[in-house]
Amino acid sequence: MKSGQGLELTRREFVTAGAAVAASAGLGLGAGWPTQAQVKALEDAGYEKKPVTCFVCGAGCGLYAMHPKGATPGERNVLIVPNHDHPQRGYCGRGASAMWYWNHPLRLKKPLKRAGERGEGKFTEIEWGQALDEIAARLKTVVEKHGEKGVALTSHDLTSIAQFFGYALGTPNIVNHAATCQTAGTISRRWIFAPPYDTNFRVDPDYENARYVLFIGRTLQASMGAQSRLAQAKSRGARAVYVDPRMPEAAMADGEWVPIVPGTDTAFALALAQVILADKSYDAEFLAKYTTLPLLITADGMPVTQAQIRPKGDATLYAVWDGKRSAMAFVGAKRDEEGKAIDYFGDLDAEPALDYTGQVKLLDGTVVPVSTAFNALVARCAEYTPAAAAELTGVPAATITRIAREFASLKGVCDDSWYNARNGNDFDACRMMVILNALVGNIDKPGGLCFTGSAGVGSLVSLQGKTGEVKNALGKSWTITETKRIDTVTYPESNGTFDAVYTAMLEGKPYPVRALFTVGTTLFYRDANTERVKKALKTLDLLVVQDILPQEVCDYADYVLPASYFLERPEVAGVKWTLQTAIQTSEPVLRAPAGCQGRDDAWMLMEVLRRAYPDRAERAGWLPEYADYEKYRSQAAPVIEQARLSAALKRAAEKDPDAPEKIRKALHTQGYAIVAKKKYRNTLWTKPLETASGRMEVYALRGLLNEKLRAKTDPLPKFTPIRAYRVPMGPNEFYLVSGKNPANGSGTAVFGWPGKFVGDRSVWIHPADAERLRVADGQMIEIEGLDNGVKGQARAKVTQRVRPGVLFTYGFSAGYRGRLGADPRFAFMSEGVNTHWFATGYAEPVIGNMANNVSVRVSAA
Amino acid sequence: MTVEAKKRLAHLFDTTKCFGCGACTVACTATNSPDLMLYEDPGWHSLATNIRRVEFNLRDRPGLLLVQCQHCESAPCVKTCPFGAMYNDAATGLVKLDERRCIGCSYCVAACPYNVRWKHPKTGLPMKCMGKGCEQLLAVGQLPACVQACPVGARAFGDLNDPGTEISRRVRNGRTVRLLEAKGTKPNYFVVV
């Protein structure tokens, strides 16, 4: 066997095996996206194919790992390729680099115990037993002094694993990365669609059938499945518009780039709405039937309910003006005993008027003026004429008008956002992104903003907030008493503002958090205000970091535990970013590399629990014999995955008793199984949402109906100037915008050797600004945070891909300052700056959405 | 010196679809040079990949151009190789290297107007597209790694002598150019602009 030349079969073996296939297969097999037949050809030539779900970023695209049968899989002979027919096919530079992380020279190999000060990065290697025992002992100490809630966990994409342990222990404080990532979008969807359609992949544009896609801040650097479907639409003439302070990579692919002043997305979107409303090019029927815009509201913005008008009226039926009968009507949703909406209710044949102003007589006799929520929207948008918006956004009025008209006439779709660069005022921007789709009636239609289905793959663990009941995938259930997540005390609407946990560490408010477990997440790339992060971590009694690579946060840990890599473990999951309801599987391809004792995060956490509180481990179904990692791998891990899969199979069997068999077969042979095809005009159209009204809450009731939130929130979006950072004024002051790229830009990908070349750690500057500051392309520049004076250096890249007055640098890419991972070969990771150094850590009130953009001063170095 | 081939295999790269994800560039290394995973080519300051990545600005529109061996019909590397190690494959037209005859003089590297060759640090071979890995993929009826990797169909590969192939269609219907045509190399790499 010749070594080291790609696919490892000798030429003779290959030719013999492949000749027959090659003769019949021929080349240039067909449509641009190769089919399963080609992978089969490789299998016929002696290759084994294993489906894997990429985990280098949070998208989870479908891949195959190919390696020669009978040979030990390793770097030299495992080939990662896209799973072309997968509903969310891969891959990008990150996924293509998957084998670079597996046996990375810096991969964490053994448990480490801190040997110096926090931040020094000095450790000694210890055995697993010692590590877990010591952690368990220290955990107990913290719990005894501060209660279970004094223990927090955080993760990026392994939150369910952190919860698996956390809820077994009895702490509700699993707070993830969301605030600097997708909180604004998630909460905007929560307000408009209600769960489960708040999760970012439960609502997605139908890229494949789109005619016109508007991206406000979103760059689509993930998922590749989405890029693939968008490309197909574009080959049929679809257009893509990217509104962003910098030109995203995606815009290079025949997209229109609209440069915008950072933090003004809401104003831009309001102006689009203003044009559509003024042109009357909105879908009146849709708005009247399926949104809250026809609801009658009083001067204080509250909706009028039937209970206020009629004796024994229903407080969940909302007043509208029926244009057909010229009388008031009431609409809402009927709910079951558990409060789940089952059907639309009320005067279903009414034709609610959008534009109505009048009076209603309340039960007590008072007559109050009412108007429709639609009128409130019109009034809200009225001040955002294209000309006015042009002043704020820097986008020419003509462009705003044109885009609005193109969007309306083509029935475009506005992407509802995932990770966008954030300015701390993004909740309303995200709401507008969704609302634009409603205005043109493009919800759950081909080419519109659609709801995705869930295959029903069981979750690892679930917590019922009201009752405290916990259920897990080992089939166990129990109750915990503390269920309120700590960040929701300050940010009641947030889905994860970890900054609140830093406050708890530093100030002990609302109560102290003294222990933290980080599970596969890089605090320094994701959390704003780095100095504050460092200070907070230093206050902890116990910090345990679990990861595969020496992220900067490791330096502050008491214990660093090496984790398993996605290619080493099995996983079943729903396919996220696809309109088809599908399940995907990831099969283990490799063992941990020689010398590496990386183990599953769930195992580490539950073993800590078992040693600290054996009874709690037992109630969660964690048996003492799982202390033996191999036993856990062969017994517990498959049981968990099978339990999760079984939930989905059971649901599928309800429609087709043969479905489970078909699904299992499909999962094994092709890595995915489509459980249901996308049905358009389904959710919302045929059955209500879980919102208060059952309708799509363009005019949101969620804040209004909550006494605590009413005064602090607004049922409609409005533009708020940036508060997260000082707005740049002087000639050498700039916005510094952060973003991601599809070749790099994830916590794992930072370390990849390919990232040295396909990544970019420079700071982009517009040629006019560069000339004024006398900065040449490639020159080093000094960067200083306007708000906190923190300094950094980076190489300038003079490019037209950024607006004048704006700088850009990729997040999760540059400015690595870790000591544990300091290695001359990987010194490139330390180039450039991490925008979070300059960040204030501002969070939007109530919502908890944070900024990852900052403002800086620049000078030539 | 033009070579008549039964097939005329060619690459297509579409700048209107590429968004720079790097999948093809990394896949090339993984497929063709897995022995050089942590290598940095001192010439291009790049991965051990056959694909070069060039940023350009066309009429104020930034874009990306990915270049690799153009599999020229009139290849300067074939003309300059002393022992005939470089040759156009009779069946496919691809420019190939017969390792047995290569003495590592780097004449082909200096002769390539596209600058798409790089020296392997151990074998001394002048590397280029197609690498061994992709040759093996072609041998079993698969497309080269870079074409398979691309999530948005920015690449195509196939027989231009067959009007029914995807690449033939795209060359016929699209606005394509070839690079440095004036040099007389007759490249088989079509760039959609």
Next chain:
Amino acid sequence: MMSFSDIQSQVDVARWGWDIAIFLWLVGISGMSTFAYYWVRRAPLAYAALITVLLGLAVVFSHLSRWWNLPRAVFYATLDFSFNWGSWMMLGILLLSIQAVICLVLAADHLRLGERFPALLKWPLVPTLLAWVPRLARSSALLVVFAGFGLLVTAYSGFLITQAVGVPLWNTALIPILWVVSAGTAVLALLEIFHLKGWIDERASHIVTRLAVASDGIKLAMLFTFLYVGLSASSAGARAGAATLVYGSLAPLLWIGVVLLGALVPVAVSLYSLKFGERRGLVFFAALLALGGGLLLRASVLLAGKFDPLLL
């Protein structure tokens, strides 16, 4: 990641740097030595021709990143006769092999091996071969051929790089001619050194000095022509290379190394010698400079070689 404006030097990729410069220089000296031998049929010149061609072959051989594969390459090329005679590299191998034999013959003539090592005469074929040596080495007709061949070898060292069409700066007829004139100047310098050592006579030296001045003059004229044409060439790579030489990072090497030290100083010394008579130390120093100037010229041109940017 490169940008459109990045024009890459061939030396970063193909690595035709100082070692190739030395090869071209040595081979050029050998070629012009056998050219000059027609007029100066002295041992030192013959030895110089032989040593430089052998050294040159050694240098270029060591440059090969797969030198160990040469026997196998020859074997397979012979098997189906795929020697590429269209390649100046292949022609060079042939030419240099023949040049080596010619130089060996010329050197052998002076070495009088048969007299010094009578034991050799006992070997088969040796007496016959040795008998042929003076016949070949002293035939005026053949010496014309050898001279022409030496010229061809020097020209080859120029054509070699013109054929590397990836580097447009080199793709000019000026290169082989410049190489011939430059190597000629170097050989004249060599002869100057031989004269100082007392190996050639005064009269020849006088001619040499005059020729050297003329030759340097022509060389400088050709060099400036080459640079001028390069600066206004139609291809960006050629322009970039010429610019690097004239006022870029290679300017010191060019202006100080090649022009000042390699040409102007030797010319000045020659003119001084012609007017005021020879100062041995000065002349020797100037001759070394002139000799070295040939190397620096080749190094400059190689290091300045750049690929064209890709144009859409």
